[in-house]
Amino acid sequence: xxxxxxxxxxxxxxxxxxxxxxxxxxxxxxxxxxxxxxxxxxxxxxxxxxxxxxxxxxxxxxxxxxxxxxxxxxxxxxxxxxxxxxxxxxxxxxxxxxxxxxxxxxxxxxxxxxxxxxxxxxxxxxxxxxxxxxxxxxxxxxxxxxxxxxxxxxxxxxxxxxxxxxxxxxxxxxxxxxxxxxxxxxxxxxxxxxxxxxxxxxxxxxxxxxxxxxxxxxxxxxxxxxxxxxxxxxxxxxxxxxxxxxxxxxxxxxxxxxxxxxxxxxxxxxxxxxxxxxxxxxxxxxxxxxxxxxxxxxxxxxxxxxxxxxxxxxxxxxxxxxxxxxxxxxxxxxxxxxxxxxxxxxxx
Amino acid sequence: xxxxxxxxxxxxxxxxxxxxxxxxxxxxxxxxxxxxxxxxxxxxxxxxxxxxxxxxxxxxxxxxxxxxxxxxxxxxxxxxxxxxxxxxxxxxxxxxxxxxxxxxxxxxxxxxxxxxxxxxxxxxxxxxxxxxxxxxxxxxxxxxxxxxxxxxxxxxxxxxxxxxxxxxxxxxxxxxxxxxxxxxxxxxxxxxxxxxxxxxxxxxxxxxxxxxxxxxxxxxxxxxxxxxxxxxxxxxxxxxxxxxxxxxxxxxxxxxxxxxxxxxxxxxxxxxxxxxxxxxxxxxxxxxxx
Numbered sequence: 001x002x003x004x005x006x007x008x009x010x011x012x013x014x015x016x017x018x019x020x021x022x023x024x025x026x027x028x029x030x031x032x033x034x035x036x037x038x039x040x041x042x043x044x045x046x047x048x049x050x051x052x053x054x055x056x057x058x059x060x061x062x063x064x065x066x067x068x069x070x071x072x073x074x075x076x077x078x079x080x081x082x083x084x085x086x087x088x089x090x091x092x093x094x095x096x097x098x099x100x101x102x103x104x105x106x107x108x109x110x111x112x113x114x115x116x117x118x119x120x121x122x123x124x125x126x127x128x129x130x131x132x133x134x135x136x137x138x139x140x141x142x143x144x145x146x147x148x149x150x151x152x153x154x155x156x157x158x159x160x161x162x163x164x165x166x167x168x169x170x171x172x173x174x175x176x177x178x179x180x181x182x183x184x185x186x187x188x189x190x191x192x193x194x195x196x197x198x199x200x201x202x203x204x205x206x207x208x209x210x211x212x213x214x215x216x217x218x219x220x221x222x223x224x225x226x227x228x229x230x231x232x233x234x235x236x237x238x239x240x241x242x243x244x245x246x247x248x249x250x251x252x253x254x255x256x257x258x259x260x261x262x263x264x265x266x267x268x269x270x271x272x273x274x275x276x277x278x279x280x281x282x283x284x285x286x287x288x289x290x291x292x293x294x295x296x297x298x299x300x301x302x303x304x305x306x307x308x309x310x311x312x313x314x315x316x317x318x319x320x321x322x323x324x325x326x327x328x329x330x331x332x333x334x335x336x337x338x339x340x341x342x343x344x345x346x347x348x
Numbered sequence: 349x350x351x352x353x354x355x356x357x358x359x360x361x362x363x364x365x366x367x368x369x370x371x372x373x374x375x376x377x378x379x380x381x382x383x384x385x386x387x388x389x390x391x392x393x394x395x396x397x398x399x400x401x402x403x404x405x406x407x408x409x410x411x412x413x414x415x416x417x418x419x420x421x422x423x424x425x426x427x428x429x430x431x432x433x434x435x436x437x438x439x440x441x442x443x444x445x446x447x448x449x450x451x452x453x454x455x456x457x458x459x460x461x462x463x464x465x466x467x468x469x470x471x472x473x474x475x476x477x478x479x480x481x482x483x484x485x486x487x488x489x490x491x492x493x494x495x496x497x498x499x500x501x502x503x504x505x506x507x508x509x510x511x512x513x514x515x516x517x518x519x520x521x522x523x524x525x526x527x528x529x530x531x532x533x534x535x536x537x538x539x540x541x542x543x544x545x546x547x548x549x550x551x552x553x554x555x556x557x558x559x560x561x562x563x564x565x566x567x568x569x570x571x572x573x574x575x576x577x578x579x580x581x582x583x584x585x586x587x588x589x590x591x592x593x594x595x596x597x598x599x600x601x602x603x604x605x606x607x608x609x610x611x612x613x614x615x616x617x618x619x620x621x622x623x624x625x626x627x628x629x630x631x632x633x634x635x636x637x638x
Contacts, residue, residue, distance in 0.1 A: 073441050120619065123626040126440040127383045127581070131573045132622050135615035138570075142612035254570075258448050265445050309459035316452030323446045324434050 016194050039175045046287075047171040053283045054178040055239050060263040060275040061189045062232025067261070068269035069193065070225035071205030072121050076133040077260040079117075079140030080230045082252035084110045084237025086144055089157045089247045099162060099242065106238040107231045113140075114230020121222050125208075137257055145249045156248040159241055174243055181239065185232060190272045192228070201225050205270070262315070266322050268331030277330040285318065286311050354485070355603040356596065361489035361558070363595020364496030368551035369568060370575040370587035371503060372544030378520040378582045379540035382432055382443050386451035387548060388569015389458075394420055394549030395556040395565050396458050399469055409472050416549050424545030425538045433537070455566055467561040472553075492554050499550050500588060503543070507584065512539060520582070571598075574614035577621055577628045586630035 009015040019025055039047060059081060066072050088106035091097045097105065117136040121129050144150060151157050165173050192198040200221040203211035212218050241247050259282060267278020289311050297304030326333055369387055376384045384390075397419040401412035431450055435443055473488035507513040518526040519536045527533055555565055575594050579586020594614050602610035627633050 067441060073444065120622055124622055127444070128577070128622060128626060128628075130383065130440070130444055131577055132619060134570070134573060135618045135622075138612055138615040139619070142608070146608055258452075261441075261445060261448070265441070269441065306460050309456045311456075312459070313453050313456035316449040316454075316456065319449030320431060320446055320453070323438075323442050323449070324431075327438060327442055 018190060018194075035179060039172050044171050047175060049283060049287050051171060051174050051178055051243060053280050054175070054182045055236055055243060056260075056263065056279040056283050057182050057276050058185045058239065059233050059236035059260055060267065060279040061186055061272060062229045062236065063260050064264045064267075064269065064272065064275040065189060065192070065201070065232065066225055066229035068264055068271065068275070069198070069205060070201040070222065070229075071208075072118070072222065072225060073126065073130040074133045074229075075130055075254070075257045075261070076117060076136040076140070077233060078252040078254060078256035079137040080110055080114055080233040081237035081240070081256065082140055082144050082249065083113050083230075084234030085241040085247045085252070086150060086157070086237075087234070088238035089159050089241045090150065092242075093157060093159060103235065103238045103242075107234045110234025110237065111227040111231040114233070115223050115227040118223055118226025118230075121226065122219055134254070137254055141249060141253065144252070151247075156246055157241075159245045159247065161245060162242060178239065178243070181235075185235060186272060186276060189232065193272075197221075197224065202270075262319050264329075265319060265327075266329055268329030271329070271331040273334075274329050274331030277334070281330060285314070289314060350484075351603065355599045357485055357489050357493075359596035359599030360592060361492045361595070362599060363592035364493045364500075365551045365554050365558075365591075366568070366571060366575050366595050367500060367588045367591025368496050368547050368554070370572050370579065370591050371500065371584065372547040372551075373572050373576055374579075374582060374584055374587050375516075375540050375544045375547070377576075378584075379516055380428075380432065380436075380537050382447065383440075383581075384544070385444060385447040386427075386454060386569070387544075387572050388566040389451040389454035390420075390423070390545050390548035391552035391555065391568055392458055392563065392566040393423060393454055393552070394545070395552035395561055396462055398549065398553045399462075399467060399556070399561045403467070403469055413553075416553065417546055420545040420549040421542040424541035424543070427545075428538050428541035432541070433534075451566075451569070455563070459563065464563055469556060469561050472557050488558065492558065495550070495554065499547065503547065504584065512536075516540065571614055574618040577618050580628035580630035583628070583630035586628065589630070 007020050009020075014020075019028065038050060042050060059077065063074065063077050066074050084106045087109045088099075088102045091102040091105055092099055095102075117133065120132040124132055145155075193202070200211070200216045201224075203214070203216050204218055204221045204225075208218055211221075237252075240251070244251075263278035263282045264275050265278070266281050267276065268274025290307070293303050293307045293310065297307070303310065322329060369391055372390065373384055373387045376382050394416060398412055398416040401407050401415035401419075402409055405412075405415075407415065427450065431446055432443075435446055471488065473491045475486070475488055477484045477486050478490075479485075507517060515526070515531045516536050516539065518529065518531055519533055523533055526536075551568075552565055555568060556562075559565075571594065575587060575590040577590075578593060579588075579590030594617070597613060597617065598610045601613050621628065
């Protein structure tokens with residue numbers, strides 16, 4: 001793992017640590033303080049967006065494990081989110097399973113289905129795989145739309161509100177539920193890449209034939225990567241089911257897959273921190289645009305009329321701009337900023 | 349029997365349009381190794397450009413077609429120059445995402461200028477029907493098959509006979525060898541995008557003439573994937589076989605079984621093919637080395 005210059009490791013343990021310098025610990029402390037203050041500083045609307053971000057972070061981290069770390073392009077994110085959401089919703093509304101258990105089962109089911117749809121990855125690469133996962137997205141969408149018994153013929157599932165959640169403090173309580181779950185999920189994902197399994201994922205990404213030659217079991221690495229990634233995505237889907245209290249297929253279309261891919265591209269492929277930045281960026285962008293649009297719309301009515309189209313255009317422009325200017329995303333920009341400060345007044 | 353014939357004509361017409369859309373896709377992939385997720389939006393933009401020239405500017409349809417073709421060429425060249433060229437040599441995911449971003453921008457632009465409502469466009473193709481073997485055949489669909497056939501044949505002759513066509517094939521085969529022979533790879537890339545935009549324009553206009561000018565035209569772009577996988581990502585004849593197969597399959601399934609199932613059946617076929625032949629049926633197998 002590349003670390004900054006000027007840091008010398010004397011033991012392998014020290015090198016494997018997640019944080020090496022005092023500055024890194026200090027920044028972590030700042031982030032934690034910020035996360036603890038956030039719910040009391042924001043109003044309900046923005047707290048709701050913070051909650052959606054927390055859910056999206058889990059999904060983006062899951063997708064980055066697959067796309068950024070293992071190099072298997074997936075357009076099936078929406079489908080896997082749907083599997084997680086539908087499984088947990090059906091289990092807790094109809095089978096009467098307690099919510100934590102339903103979420104765990106949902107994670108396992110999504111991981112299984114992810115591994116199943118990952119099987120073509122054993123023979124396919126790159127662009128062909130991307131198209132195969134597009135097919136898995138469409139097939140899962142067809143199933144959740146057309147199999148009436150999933151939703152008892154209603155087309156949607158209503159998930160009852162968790163018993164201890166009050167109406168007035170809905171967003172606040174959810175924030176305190178989601179924050180630890182997301183924190184643990186991100187930490188877990190970060191730690192996977194300190195293990196041999198995580199390293200084997202990266203070996204498959206960088207050069208799969210060479211990886212096989214040095215003894216990485218490619219089949220195992222690819223299928224596990226699909227399962228692990230889908231597990232995170234399933235968790236994200238399940239959380240969104242309880243948080244939004246309805247499950248409909250409209251929330252899991254191909255656009256959602258694209259949105260999540262955009263998150264990890266903008267954030268930085270192959271970086272857990274990048275997935276977090278990307279999720280924050282991509283979830284905040286439409287909210288901020290709405291805000292700006294409403295302000296500007298008073299003077300220029302065109303903006304109010306065309307707000308959805310403008311949002312789509314800016315979404316696309318954001319993706320293109322990042323790919324053209326900084327293909328390694330926000331994570332790289334952030335580390336460059338840190339370097340600039342650290343080496344100031346020298347350039348490097 | 350008459351129902352079967354009718355479904356066949358509908359399927360062939362759909363398939364012919366699909367083949368045109370897929371042709372543009374394969375052209376781009378062959379020459380530049382880019383998977384164009386914005387192919388559906390190219391159809392959409394093409395259809396709206398023709399609509400603007402034909403209905404808004406009230407040009408006769410021949411002039412409108414010329415305006416459309418010029419617009420499509422400009423679109424293709426601009427996209428290649430400013431969006432794709434900086435990404436030459438980048439990873440597959442970057443290239444895929446940039447075309448996805450492009451599709452989002454194109455769709456948004458169309459929405460900004462024309463709104464989301466369905467635009468009526470006077471039919472160019474005659475809408476009557478003829479009796480054949482006891483079946484009533486819609487003339488416009490038969491003509492669509494004919495037009496698409498002519499365009500596809502023209503493209504095939506272009507690749508086989510013309511200087512630029514042969515240069516394109518050379519670039520697709522081996523870029524470095526083509527460069528040493530004095531072929532400008534940049535020009536060929538631009539040409540590939542321009543031709544793809546033109547074939548998408550034809551497909552978009554035909555599709556709009558069969559139904560209406562609306563945002564849904566873009567959704568045709570996704571069904572291109574089963575078509576090109578069936579035919580092989582880099583095979584021009586494959587697009588015709590793939591397009592017609594998928595078009596017929598969709599119509600038969602929706603006619604005899606379930607219209608909803610028809611939407612998903614191409615993808616099931618796609619997965620099945622990829623499991624058996626990872627490079628599609630007519631696709632070129634590549635040997636990988638470290």
